[in-house]
Amino acid sequence: MFKPxxxxxxxxxxxxxxxxxxxxQLSRLLISKGxxxxxxxxxxxxxxxxxxxxxxxxxxxxxxxKEEIDVIQxxxx
Amino acid sequence: xxxxxxxLGNPNSGKxxxxxxxxGMSAKVGNxxxxxxxxxxxxxxxxxxxxxxxxxxxxVYSLHPNSKDEFIVxxxxxxxxxxxxxxxxxxxxxxxxxxxxxxxxxxxxDLGLPIIMLLTMKDLADKDQLNIDLDxxxxxxxxxxxxxxxxxxGSTNEILQxxxxxxxxxTLSTQQQYKLSYDEQSLVNDLAETFPGKNVYQxxxxxxYHQQLNHLTAAQKSRIxxxxxxxxxxxxxxxxxxxxxxxxxxxxxxxxxxxIGTFKVSKLSDRADDILTHRWWxxxxxxxxxxxxxxxxxxxxxxxxxxxxxxxxxxGAQVKHLIPFETLSSFVSDGILAGLGGILVFVPQIxxxxxxxxxxxxxxYMARAVYLxxxxxxxxxxxxKSLVSLIAGGACAIPAIMSTRTISxxxxxxxxxxxxxxxxxxxxxxxxxxxxxxVVASSHHIGPFNTQGLLFMGLYLLGIVTALGAGWILKQIIxxxxxxxxxxxxxxxxxxxxxxxxxxxxxxxxxxxxxxxKVILIISMILWVLSSYGTKSRMEAATSYVQTTTQxxxxxxxxxxxxxxxxxxxxxxxxxxGKWMEPLIAPLxxxxxxxxxxxxxxxxxxxxxxxxxxxxxxxxxxxxxxxTKKLAAEKNVETGQPRFTMAVxxxxxxxYVFAMQCMSTMAVVKRETGGWKWPIIQFVFMCSLAYLxxxxxxxxxx
Numbered sequence: 219m220f221k222p223x224x225x226x227x228x229x230x231x232x233x234x235x236x237x238x239x240x241x242x243q244l245s246r247l248l249i250s251k252g253x254x255x256x257x258x259x260x261x262x263x264x265x266x267x268x269x270x271x272x273x274x275x276x277x278x279x280x281x282x283x284k285e286e287i288d289v290i291q292x293x294x295x
Numbered sequence: 296x297x298x299x300x301x302x303l304g305n306p307n308s309g310k311x312x313x314x315x316x317x318x319g320m321s322a323k324v325g326n327x328x329x330x331x332x333x334x335x336x337x338x339x340x341x342x343x344x345x346x347x348x349x350x351x352x353x354x355v356y357s358l359h360p361n362s363k364d365e366f367i368v369x370x371x372x373x374x375x376x377x378x379x380x381x382x383x384x385x386x387x388x389x390x391x392x393x394x395x396x397x398x399x400x401x402x403x404x405d406l407g408l409p410i411i412m413l414l415t416m417k418d419l420a421d422k423d424q425l426n427i428d429l430d431x432x433x434x435x436x437x438x439x440x441x442x443x444x445x446x447x448x449g450s451t452n453e454i455l456q457x458x459x460x461x462x463x464x465x466t467l468s469t470q471q472q473y474k475l476s477y478d479e480q481s482l483v484n485d486l487a488e489t490f491p492g493k494n495v496y497q498x499x500x501x502x503x504y505h506q507q508l509n510h511l512t513a514a515q516k517s518r519i520x521x522x523x524x525x526x527x528x529x530x531x532x533x534x535x536x537x538x539x540x541x542x543x544x545x546x547x548x549x550x551x552x553x554x555i556g557t558f559k560v561s562k563l564s565d566r567a568d569d570i571l572t573h574r575w576w577x578x579x580x581x582x583x584x585x586x587x588x589x590x591x592x593x594x595x596x597x598x599x600x601x602x603x604x605x606x607x608x609x610x611g612a613q614v615k616h617l618i619p620f621e622t623l624s625s626f627v628s629d630g631i632l633a634g635l636g637g638i639l640v641f642v643p644q645i646x647x648x649x650x651x652x653x654x655x656x657x658x659x660y661m662a663r664a665v666y667l668x669x670x671x672x673x674x675x676x677x678x679x680k681s682l683v684s685l686i687a688g689g690a691c692a693i694p695a696i697m698s699t700r701t702i703s704x705x706x707x708x709x710x711x712x713x714x715x716x717x718x719x720x721x722x723x724x725x726x727x728x729x730x731x732x733x734v735v736a737s738s739h740h741i742g743p744f745n746t747q748g749l750l751f752m753g754l755y756l757l758g759i760v761t762a763l764g765a766g767w768i769l770k771q772i773i774x775x776x777x778x779x780x781x782x783x784x785x786x787x788x789x790x791x792x793x794x795x796x797x798x799x800x801x802x803x804x805x806x807x808x809x810x811x812x813k814v815i816l817i818i819s820m821i822l823w824v825l826s827s828y829g830t831k832s833r834m835e836a837a838t839s840y841v842q843t844t845t846q847x848x849x850x851x852x853x854x855x856x857x858x859x860x861x862x863x864x865x866x867x868x869x870x871x872x873g874k875w876m877e878p879l880i881a882p883l884x885x886x887x888x889x890x891x892x893x894x895x896x897x898x899x900x901x902x903x904x905x906x907x908x909x910x911x912x913x914x915x916x917x918x919x920x921x922x923t924k925k926l927a928a929e930k931n932v933e934t935g936q937p938r939f940t941m942a943v944x945x946x947x948x949x950x951y952v953f954a955m956q957c958m959s960t961m962a963v964v965k966r967e968t969g970g971w972k973w974p975i976i977q978f979v980f981m982c983s984l985a986y987l988x989x990x991x992x993x994x995x996x997x
Contacts, residue, residue: 242531247782249538250357252395266574267670270781278395279568279785281666281679286782 225291228273229284233260234292236275241289248289252278259292297348298462300339301381303368303403305396306354307786309415310387311795313443314351316451322351322798333802334379341459342452350379358402358500359534362703366507372406373500374510375493383409383461390414390427390442391561391787393553397545398538401472404436405496409465411439411457418444419561419789426554435548437470471495472544473537482526489518503530561787564659568785571660577667584660588651589689593721596643603643607636626823634819637899638812641691642804644721648690650800652683657791662783669781675763676770677714678707679781685711685762688718692960693811694803696967706775710766712967713977716960717762719755719952722900725919726951727754729904732923733944757952765980811899814959818898826869826895833866860909869894883950883986884943884993886931896956903951942996946989954985 225237236257239245253259253275262272262279269284304310314322318337335351352368360366371377384403388396393414403410412432420427420442429440439457443450475483479499486498493501505511505519522528570576611628618624655661661683669679677685680702687695695715702708719727731747739746828834841862845855864870873891880890892906908922929938955961961974968974 242535243778244780244782246359246531246534246538247361247780249535249542250359250361250398251782251784252398252542254539254542262568263572263574265572265667265670266578267668270666270670272568272572272666272785276395278392279564281662281669281781281783281785283669283781286780 223293226293228259228261228287228290228292229271231292231294233258233295235259235295236290237293238291239289240291244286244289248286251280252276253280253290258295259290261287297338297346298382299379300347300349300383300385300458300462301379302349302351302385302387303399304354304387305356305389305399307392307784308354308387308389308396310351310354311799312792313385313387313413313415314349315792315795315798317454318349335802339455339458341462342456343459343463345459345462347382347458347462349385350381355399357398357538359503359538362701364700364703366504369500369504370508370510372403372408373497373504373508375497376510381408383411383458383465385458386410386412388412388414389416390420391416391423391425393427394546394549397549398541401541401545402496404470404472405494407494407496409461411454411461412436412441413454414440414442416444416789417442419787424555427549428552428554431552432548435552473541475499476533476536478526478528479533482522482528485522485526486519489515489522499533502528503534564787567788568663572663572666572785577663581664581667584655585686588648588686591651592644592648592690595647599643600640603636603639607632607639622827625827626820629827630820630823631816633823633905634816634898635812637819637902638808638815640901641721641811642808644690645694645807646800646804648687649694649803650796652687653796653799654791654793656683657789657796659786659788662785665781665783666785669783673707673779675766676707676710676773677763677766678702678704678711678779679783681707681711684715685718685759688715688720688762691720691722691807691811692716692718692957693963694807696960696963697803697806697810699967704775704779705777706770706773707779709773709968709973710769712964713769713973713980714762714765716955716957716977716981717758717765717953719758720900720957722957723754723951725901725904727751727948729907729919729923729926730944730948730951733926733939734941734948754948754952761953761984810963811959814962815898818958822869822895822898822902824868825872826864826867826891829863829867829871833871834863837862837866864891864909882993883989884940884946884997886938889943889947893950893956896951897958899959900951900956940997942993945996946993949988949992950985952985953981953988955981 223237226234228234236253236255236259238255239248257276260274262274264271265281271282271284271287273280273282273287302310302314314335314337317339322335322337337349337351339347339349341347352371353364355365355368358369358372360369371379374380386400386403388400400410400412414427414429427442429442433440439461441450441454441457443454473496475495482502483495483498486502487493487495490498490501501508501511502519502523505516505523508516511519571580611632614628614632615624618627652661655664664682665679667679668682672679672681681699683701684695684698687698692715695718696712699708699711699715702711731750734750735746737745737747741749829837838859841855841859844850844858850858869891870887872894873887873889876890876894877885877887880893885893888907888910891910892903895906896903904919904922907926926939927937930936931938955978961978964974964977965971
């Protein structure tokens, strides 16, 4: 049976496979740093002042703002 | 002309270590033309006897830039006529993250540049048992590749020989990595008629960035813009397409050549981050690190500062001794040497602070600090990356403002530039030290804490809070469509490279000497003229007054000399300016003497101390306790009460916390913002705030 891909937010599912980007401008920056479709993303923690996230993507670590992490669309692993 | 070798690579690739290793300490720092980005350049002596220039470019992920800093790389590589256009590229990549560090490399291949690849961190890869078959990579791209381990000297000779060989007759990989889309191809064909001889990828870059590329004429820019429209060129979409395709082209090559999965994550870094980026521990450690940073800066720097002081007073005394003409010797010792000393005395602190900041940066900690504080700082119109400037501002605003260049958002960069001078720099410390004594006695304690110490800390905190408050106000006022982002890579922790840190600190200190030096020196000379000369009648009156007083009161030659200096200063143009300022500053509790001190502080704030000691006939002493005693004895002529009351001292302290008194900082702000508009706004804002705060404090406390 064909299963539709449902894009989710990494903040909700904590770990997932990148399946798309919701913003062209920001995706340009993300992919140039190696965040690609198919990359595995894990949300590790939130910063002390909130709304900034420590995220691991394919062995790289990033500090991402809420607006930035929300651009990354992920699916369940 | 020497041939040029460019070192290029991603920000965390180990580029700086490679550059340092090849050039040693001989590298010089300049600016890339038109922009304020450091350009590190060294001269390489190659085995064949020829020499080549080697340039360290800013680290970038892609030729599609994210900031002004990064754009310099694109603008140079899009123009083969640029004076910095390389003949050969040394591409540096971290072997443990190779799969993510080749985007830029394939772009350079498409520019038709000869490339040698240098893979760093081989030791780390070995430890993780990550083996990459270099022969496979060499075959895939048809270029020479070396794996090194950034700290050891080992293969330097081999690399130099390869550079030599490639400069003589390079083996060029001609295979285009990026396949243009149909529309891009027809656009490029169009542009090729306007720019014959440019390479396909260069033309594509020109299509993307024609607006900002300075080597193009207005006519050329409008022609490119027309072609872009004609072919429906969408820059962002094209960049995404290009980037994804490039990743596709090299990812499988790297994976095939690697012995194990290439996503090796340093476990040690993970464990360190559990603590260092922890919600509570992270903050506590950050403040502890900063405490140690400043503790080290002040205590280590105090020794060289003392030597500099001693050296300058010795040279000053020699000059007075050797130059028989009084005016000339005074000009050299009190004008030029005093100015030079005033600059150099800050160099140790700047050097030490930037050395330590660089160690932290290289270790990987600064990126974590940026992550921790970004959310807090954006509320005040700043950016996580403003943190480095705010910390550096604790030494001196000049190198701090120059560090704002890494902030890509123009508005946040501007706000950082404007608020950094509120952070108490080390030039304010002498002023604080003298004045806190008039606010509270040194023996006074609150609980276990010395009250003067607490007051000192309060002044620093006031500066920080004001910087944030001003940032908040500016955030509401300044309009910008420029999108702000953080998206910072947190690299693996690694042992810091001390040589690179020393070199960077040296560069920062040197640029401080050059930037601040010329302004302070000029102002110091102007101030010397203003405080040595006055209208003839006043100066003569001052001289005869001193002569009669000396005879009447049987003053010693020394006392007479001090009195002479005092009266001459009062009669000089500077004295006239101080008296002219008096009505303006009287509501703040200041008299004309303080007026002169405020005025001369525009060279640099710490000049306050020297001016005060002259004004109170202490000659050239800068001994704090004797200045404090003298100030305490000073009476207000009208009331008969002590001149330096607690109210006056508080008012003066507040003035020094807030006021923009540093002309060198203004000159740097002017250069960084490209005009006088912002430094003038900054000056008016800071001085008005200082005036208001001092006014309120004095009126409430007097």
